[in-house]
Amino acid sequence: MNAYMRGWKERERDYCHDVLLRGGRVVGETLGGAAAFVSNVLDAASPAGASLAVVSKVGHDFAYATAAAPARHPPVLCASPTTSFHARFSDDAASAHAPDRQLRRVHACDPIYPADLPDRRFAYGLAVGVAGEVLPETLERMIRLCRAVLVDAQALIRAFDGEAKGGGAVRHVALEATPYARLLPRVAFLKASSEEAPYVGVETARRRCCVIVTEGRDGCRLYWDGGEARVAPFPAVQVDPTGAGDSFLAGFASGLLWGLSATDAALLGNFFGAAAVSQVGVPTFDPKMLQAVKQILEKAVKRPCTHINGNTFTFQRSSIHDELHKSLQEAAMLVCEQKQANSPATDNGDVCSINELTSLPS
């Protein structure tokens, strides 16, 4: 892999402020936003030598400048306030696919303009955002700068009811009706949650790019033109679903960078999605767990295998898929053990404890 192949470009609007509510009460205030979750996983899981550029914007009220991700990847300061969300959690987690939270955007910072992207070429670009920050023209420029672009549907199909002052409940619009639809044939991977999938139109979209639908605790499915695959999940004790999709996408992208096929890389997506739900806010990873994951990947990619990622992606699961799942499952157990050791208090400086978030009466 040459230096150019190792370059990353991640583009998203903002780090954001997340306020977690249950039964009308604030149970947590955390750093959020795709920038925080995605860079957290990419920093942790990418092969040595991979470099990452993060483009994000916050206001002068940004409260987490010294937290790990923003300190490593400082955002641009804007006159508008930091993007913020209220996430209202319901008590019944009836099914893996039922929406477990209602999101309301409270403030919106500035979008990322094409000129905000660095004037460099990158191997991969991640177009991720939470509050409508990915302008079509910016995505188009990212596509020109990067050899392959991965997109979170969340960045493309969110609309906000009652847009006054940047606020509004999150709803979804059909991707086909947006200016992004024409860019899909130039996108490599489009990730959507099962809630977002109907708005993406999987059957149409899979003819243009590979679509990955995440299914909460059931793992995920990949759909490409001519095939599909289900990828099994990892065990997790869910305490906060926030950031699972972001962490999934970053884990998946790391897997591609390690040279895995798309279906094998999705194992790494599921792994980091599970890790994300195991902690409140942006998760901290046990160094022993990360070391174990890297050893597993080093071993996996040393095998003679044709599933090396150039820019022609291999989608199918490889012969090492089941073994990779088993090894990662053992590493996932370290995450569960870490969670049990840390419980009930979070170890990332967030305001609420895991117990408060999971068991406060409504």
Ligand SMILES: Nc1ncnc2c1ncn2[C@@H]1O[C@H](COP(=O)(O)OP(=O)(O)O)[C@@H](O)[C@H]1O
């Ligand atoms: N309770 C859970 N147990 C294990 N893995 C989970 C759980 N919830 C989410 N994940 C992992 O995170 C990924 C993304 O979660 P999902 O809830 O589908 O996305 P989003 O956060 O965008 O709604 C899933 O595909 C899965 O791999």
Ligand SMILES: O=P([O-])([O-])O[C@@H]1[C@@H](O)[C@H](O)[C@@H](O)[C@H](O)[C@@H]1O
């Ligand atoms: O949970 P997830 O879908 O991966 O991503 C989340 C967004 O949906 C939410 O708007 C934001 O406030 C969170 O911090 C996080 O980025």
